[in-house]
Every structure is written in structure tokens, then in C-alpha cells.
Amino acid sequence: MKTLMLGNEAVARGLYEAGCCFVSSYPGTPSTEITECAAKYEELYAEWAPNEKVALEAAFGASLTGKRSFCAMKHVGLNVAADPLFTISYTGVNAGLVICVADDAGMHSSQNEQDSRHYARAAKLPMLEPADSAEALAFVKLAYELSEKYDTTVLIKMCTRVSHSQSVVETDERMLPEQKKYEKNPAKYIMMPAYAKKRHPEVEARTKALTDWAETAPVNRIEEGSDRSFGILTSSTCYQYVKEAFGDTYPVFKLGMIWPMPEQKIKDFAAGVDKLIVVEELDGFIETHCKNLGLSVSGKDLFSNIGELSQNTVKEKLGKKAPAGVTIKEDIPARPPVMCAGCPHRSIFYVLKKLNLTVLGDIGCYTLGAVPPLSAIDTTVCMGASVSGLHGFVKAGGEETAGKTVAVIGDSTFIHSGVTGLINIAYNESNSTVIILDNSITGMTGHQQNPTTGYNLKGDPCTKIDLESLCHAVGIKRVRVVDPYDMETCQSVIKEELAAKEPSVIISRRPCALLKYVKHPGPICSDPEKCKGCKACMSIGCPAISMADGKAKIDATLCVGCGVCEQLCKFDALGAVNKGGTDK
Amino acid sequence: MMETKSIMIVGVGGQGTLLASKLLGRLLLSRGYDVKVSEVHGMSQRGGSVVTYVRWGDRVYSPIIDKGQADCILSFELLEAARYTEYLKPDGRIIVNSQQINPMPVIAGTASYPENLVEKLGALGIHVDALDALALAEKAGSSKAVNLVLMGRLAKHFDFTKEEWMDAIEHSVPPKFLELNKKAFDLGQSA
Numbered sequence: 001m002k003t004l005m006l007g008n009e010a011v012a013r014g015l016y017e018a019g020c021c022f023v024s025s026y027p028g029t030p031s032t033e034i035t036e037c038a039a040k041y042e043e044l045y046a047e048w049a050p051n052e053k054v055a056l057e058a059a060f061g062a063s064l065t066g067k068r069s070f071c072a073m074k075h076v077g078l079n080v081a082a083d084p085l086f087t088i089s090y091t092g093v094n095a096g097l098v099i100c101v102a103d104d105a106g107m108h109s110s111q112n113e114q115d116s117r118h119y120a121r122a123a124k125l126p127m128l129e130p131a132d133s134a135e136a137l138a139f140v141k142l143a144y145e146l147s148e149k150y151d152t153t154v155l156i157k158m159c160t161r162v163s164h165s166q167s168v169v170e171t172d173e174r175m176l177p178e179q180k181k182y183e184k185n186p187a188k189y190i191m192m193p194a195y196a197k198k199r200h201p202e203v204e205a206r207t208k209a210l211t212d213w214a215e216t217a218p219v220n221r222i223e224e225g226s227d228r229s230f231g232i233l234t235s236s237t238c239y240q241y242v243k244e245a246f247g248d249t250y251p252v253f254k255l256g257m258i259w260p261m262p263e264q265k266i267k268d269f270a271a272g273v274d275k276l277i278v279v280e281e282l283d284g285f286i287e288t289h290c291k292n293l294g295l296s297v298s299g300k301d302l303f304s305n306i307g308e309l310s311q312n313t314v315k316e317k318l319g320k321k322a323p324a325g326v327t328i329k330e331d332i333p334a335r336p337p338v339m340c341a342g343c344p345h346r347s348i349f350y351v352l353k354k355l356n357l358t359v360l361g362d363i364g365c366y367t368l369g370a371v372p373p374l375s376a377i378d379t380t381v382c383m384g385a386s387v388s389g390l391h392g393f394v395k396a397g398g399e400e401t402a403g404k405t406v407a408v409i410g411d412s413t414f415i416h417s418g419v420t421g422l423i424n425i426a427y428n429e430s431n432s433t434v435i436i437l438d439n440s441i442t443g444m445t446g447h448q449q450n451p452t453t454g455y456n457l458k459g460d461p462c463t464k465i466d467l468e469s470l471c472h473a474v475g476i477k478r479v480r481v482v483d484p485y486d487m488e489t490c491q492s493v494i495k496e497e498l499a500a501k502e503p504s505v506i507i508s509r510r511p512c513a514l515l516k517y518v519k520h521p522g523p524i525c526s527d528p529e530k531c532k533g534c535k536a537c538m539s540i541g542c543p544a545i546s547m548a549d550g551k552a553k554i555d556a557t558l559c560v561g562c563g564v565c566e567q568l569c570k571f572d573a574l575g576a577v578n579k580g581g582t583d584k
Numbered sequence: 585m586m587e588t589k590s591i592m593i594v595g596v597g598g599q600g601t602l603l604a605s606k607l608l609g610r611l612l613l614s615r616g617y618d619v620k621v622s623e624v625h626g627m628s629q630r631g632g633s634v635v636t637y638v639r640w641g642d643r644v645y646s647p648i649i650d651k652g653q654a655d656c657i658l659s660f661e662l663l664e665a666a667r668y669t670e671y672l673k674p675d676g677r678i679i680v681n682s683q684q685i686n687p688m689p690v691i692a693g694t695a696s697y698p699e700n701l702v703e704k705l706g707a708l709g710i711h712v713d714a715l716d717a718l719a720l721a722e723k724a725g726s727s728k729a730v731n732l733v734l735m736g737r738l739a740k741h742f743d744f745t746k747e748e749w750m751d752a753i754e755h756s757v758p759p760k761f762l763e764l765n766k767k768a769f770d771l772g773q774s775a
Contacts, residue, residue: 004619161648165621165647166619166622240645311645325653325673332663335633335667338631340598368630541692543688
């Protein structure tokens, strides 16, 4: 049956059809829906792991026991999972093991735009790169065949435009491969030096065998063109841009497997065209390979290694005219993402700013605390870096720094990799104050459960980690819980913990305002008679509040009635409808 | 061979643009076209400017719409229509909800919301079809039905039958809100 599927949904369908039995992932845009969709198939066991390293190691364990297994992550997640990645390259697999990594060129929702293809080369693992949903599905099935035939973990590299584009796929039935058994094999699975030394040559031989396969593999295909002045070597979404721009004009070599790449086939293609052009996003990965083969090639001399490409870019950089549109002669104000109305993070950041603290931030919705008017965050690096960074900041900065600096980290991010930083704070005794913004969900990626929520990926109740006990257990004696909507208490607790001469954790606890089970009192209104136009309520950056004719105005379609702005109004102009306001 | 057609759906994160593209994609697929629908998830959904691309034809390659390529822009908000005109073909059409949602720089007072945008759009030589979709959605029973009002308006430019639209709506919205959404669609089409 033909159906429209997101690239991510098609990966999940591929897992189902390939007889995959075990999926363990950590959410991250643009990879999240793969695991969410996989969880909808009853036949697959799927879970959210606390982080990507745990997910990959769990998937490796499942492969060892004889079940086809999988994990998905965003590009930066593969950094977290890199430790097991490089060594399971040596051990190989039992049943097939596939890792899907989704890059985010253009940084739609990421802190960097690293090119994950380098990992395939560095870890000596094959990597497939689909260009649409149909290929995503087919490549997952191919990945399991390659994984078992060549005794290797296989990487599938997605990107935002493949992950988050729907295109037409034809589905098939689920086929369960022959069941494999676990057999003890120390020389293959125990990577201590004596055994690992013997495995490394096997890895090199495997890459050689896969290079041979790549020479004739149908996924590396050449599409003929009428004009041989250019020959274009490309892959992934760039293939689509090239075909959109030029149709069948130039010969196109589309790589489905990005590592290892064929050698003779590329040389032959280059020999048949006047000029070899590589069209690829981010780094010149394919181009470098061509140069290593001694070929004369154009690539990053034409195309930027920053951001995404498009059909127009491809046309323009190859000297052809691209279509253009009309622009309005007007300054169009930007519309950056904002914290939602009622977001429990907003008031905490207001307090932190008011206290003029240095705030080491982390990865999640709360990164939005960095933008005006709150402007309350000083750093954002990677998952967990707020907590470990704070330790170094106050340890090296001394007592004066300790009283003026905090870390903020979400519940899911804290479990992902904040807890190890907290252990360091306790163990090496820095006078750090960590604020856990516990909104009882993984928010930014679209509401995924995590070990602190009490529910698993399938939505079933499960063991819930108690954050207070966890903090106590690692050696933090001072653990306080506050309601972020109560700003006065928040302020006094933060002051007390900063003044204390030992490490502390403040848990700011209130569920995400967008969670369905959260009941709100409903919109408040403003009283123009009482409003003096002082704009105190504007300092929290709530999208529901604006100024009209010098008075505060509440947008009733957005306001949920959290009451935070009411606490800022000295003139009692903001409040519930029954307080006598006049806004609609 | 049929040339690829492109509709760009733009709006503010949380306005329901994804439902509109889902509905349209389903409808076009049922007509036997090759279809691609491209979305951006994650951070931009938090009240930011959001864009969805819908493309169809005999063979669609790129999942995205580039400058000067859109046959139509369906805009859920006025400022967003102005932001993306560059993506429209010179003879393209903009269907725009005249509702204004202030972005944070305007709320914070560091920028101002441009005035008379509907007239300024019209002066570009493109086709502009502006309607107050929020008022019509409220008339249908909920401010959240803006997306179906706009789908109704868009339907005027397609040759799909009423039955085909209704079938696509039934498959894309929860049963509880079906009547409300159908009403919103009708209001958009007849307004």
C-alpha cells in the first residue's frame, strides 16, 4: 500500500519489517519520531534510555543475545555514544545492530552542526545515507543484512530534510530472521589488549570487503545525463536538490553508502565527464575521498560548508540562473521561539536575573531563558555541562563566585548527564548551587517520558526516580523544593542556598504548561483604570502580555492564568476576571 | 510530464499548520500524485515562525520550496505572509489570515508591527486573498479551528470534490471536533 510517511516514520517501519526486536534511544531533534513510531508496533520492544551511551550499550547487549536491535539519536547524541561505538566496531555483532544518527545542518534545533559522517570513517563502520522516506525504509532492511553478513554495526545517517519530510513509501510485511543464539566467545567480545589486537586487523579487512561491495552495490547508482560537461557526485537530500535543479541534464552519481566509498567506480565516473563536482552539505567528506583518489574535483570551493543547501543554491553555484521572488519593502520583525505562556521556567529566570546571578545553562526549552527580556543565561554547551561547568567555575573562582553563580538543568537532562557532574560537586566539595528545573517531562523534543516522570515510552506506569533522594544519595545534604510560580519563596530559597557554605540543590517543580493533564485557572485580564503603564509585567517576556495605548493588554487566547505577572504588578491591575477587569 | 506544484504553509508555532499539511498531503496522495511534505520540528514550534512545504506532481525531488518557486502561500498570520513573499512565484497567490500576532521584539517594544500589510502585499503584483480566519473560526465554535477555515479558502483553488475534502478532514481530526472543523471549513470556503 502506498502511504505518506515522515523519513523517521519510515525508519521505524523498516525496523518493523526487518524483524528488529529491541529499540533503545534518547530523544533529540530531528531523530525523536523514529523511536516514538517504533513504539507503536506491538512486536517491537522500545524504550527511552537515560542517554545515548546507555541506549547503544543496551542495543549491543540485545544484539549479543541474538535479537536484531537498534538505537536512534541526534548528531550530538552520537558524541555521547562514541565510547561504545568505537569498540563495538571491533567486537562486531551477533544479530544485526543498526544505529540511526540524524544531523541538523542549518541548526533548526541544535547547538552545533557537526557532520556525523566523520564518525563512520573514524570508527571504521559502514554508513548508509537515504535521500527520502522510501530509501529510509529500504536502507534499514539493507543495514541489517550488511550488519549480519559483514559482522558489523551499521550506521544510517539522516538529516532534518529527510527525517522531517513526508514522502511516498510502499510497505511490506514483517519478516523475522532466523533466531541466533548467544555463544560465549571471549576473543570476539572481551576487548582487552590481547584480544583487541587480533580484532583490529579484522576491522580493516571488513572495511576492504565493504569497499569491494560498494563498487557494485545497487545503492551507489549512476543516472545518465545528456550533457557531460559536469558529472555530479552527491548523496542524501543534496541528490534531490541536484535533480530538481537539473533533471536529467548532467550525469549524477548518487551514493547510498557514504562509507566506505567505492574507488574504481568513482574514478570511472570522473573519467567519463569533463568536470567532477561534489554536491554535499557541511564538510567536504566525499570530496576529500575523491582527492585521496587523486582526482581533480570541485566541491567546497563552490558550496559553503555552513548551513543547508537548496535547489537554487545548486543552480547558482554551478553558474545557472535560479528563480527569484518579490520582497516587501518593509522591516519585518523577527519571530524567534519563546517560552510558552504559563511556562514554569519563566519566573525562575526572572528571579535569577533580578538577583544578578551568573547562570550556567543547559540543553532544553529553558535555553530560551537566554533571550531578551529575560537574558538570564550565560552559557549553553551540551547536555550536563551546566552542572559540571559550575563546579569548575566556583572551585576556581573562589567563595565570591560561589555566592553569585548557579547552574540550571532540566529533569531529563539532569538524568542524562547532570547527575555525574553533581557527584563531582559532592565528591570534590565545591560550594555549588544547582537548580533542577523539574517540569516532569522532556519538553523541547515534544513531551517524551523520562526516568523522573513515572511513565515509560509506551505510556505505562513504571519506577519513578525520586530526585530529592537521588541528590541526597550522591552526598548533597541541602536539597530544597520550590514552586516556580511562587516567586517570593523562590527568591528567598535561592538566596539562602547561595549563602550556605556547602553544595546545594534546588528543585523547581511544576509540570510543563502544555501537558494535557495540567489544569489552568484560565486567562486573567488587565484593568486599564488601575494600570499605570509601568511595564513591570513586560519584564518576564510573556507572549500573552503586550502594551496597547500605554496599558498592559492580555491576550486571552494565550494566557493560562499562571499568576506570575500578577505578582509583579504593584497596582493590582492584573487578575482573574472576577476581580473586575475589563479585558475581553 | 506535470510540473511540480508547491504550496508553502506559514504561521506561528502552535497555530496548527502541521494539521493543514497533513490533510493536504493525504488528499494529493489519494489523487495519485507523487507528494512531499516537509516540516520543521523542535525549537521553532515554541511560538516561533514556522514553515511547511507541500509539493506534488509526477515526480517530486526536493522536499523544500526555494525562492520564487511557490504557486501559493497559505499564511496563518499577516506578518508571516510578508516574511515569505520572496518564495512566491511572481504571479503566485497568497491566502492570508489577517490576524496579527505580535512577535516578541514587538511585544518587548524593540520593533514595530508594520502597518497596512494587506495593501502592501497587494502592491507587489501578486494575488492576495485576505480573510479574518480567527473571526470565522470563533463563529464555527473555536479559535483553534483557524486551520480548517484556511483550508476551506484554499479549497476554492483546487478541483477536489467536497466529498474528497470531507474524507480527508475525517481522517485528520479527532471525531470529537469533526463537526466544528467541517463548519469552519465551510465558512472559509464561502466567506
